[in-house]
Amino acid sequence: DAGVTQSPTHLIKTRGQQVTLRCFPKSGHDTVSWYQQALGQGPQFIFQYYEEEERQRGNFPDRFSGHQFPNYSSELNVNALLLGDSALYLCASSPRTGPTTNEKLFFGSGTQLSVL
């Protein structure tokens, strides 16, 4: 059973460009969360998707947007890239199965984005 998979693993962009990162959740999971992790810091919550809608959002500008597809996979889009957007972008999935939801997040290994 494959876990959470993310693509690509590494990416280099230049300032002002746009980027799309992809996430495929663990089998049986329908909720996807995205995190940004700068070097030496803990992961920072960007947003969470469930039923193809953004459900929760962290303190990130509108340049960060996302999408969830009917097969539960998700995309993270970042427009007008800044040097400070260089980070590891992590995707996490979880099952939403009634009242005891969101207990555990399963993380992918991330996409390392470098903005030059």
Added chain:
Amino acid sequence: DAKTTQPTSMDCAEGRAANLPCNHSTISGNEYVYWYRQIHSQGPQYIIHGLKNNETNEMASLIITEDRKSSTLILPHATLRDTAVYYCIVRVRDDKIIFGKGTRLHILP
């Protein structure tokens, strides 16, 4: 902002128990304590969580004080593979997970 305080780093000898403390003095009655760890170049991994009772699973034990203002994660027999950053998190069920800076645990051979 993270609601927990953890030491920046700790060392533990291989084969000994690793005890990682966490302070969460402002925890609310409906907030759970979660522990995740992140091994270098990987995404965080869930370890254990609890509300007020002590919990144990195949990876670790979680001891929560009676007033719930602090907790300790115990890795009973640490190995070199337990070298990682350990995050203590408090959250209401279904809420987003907010990570702090965690504790960098070094297991010494």
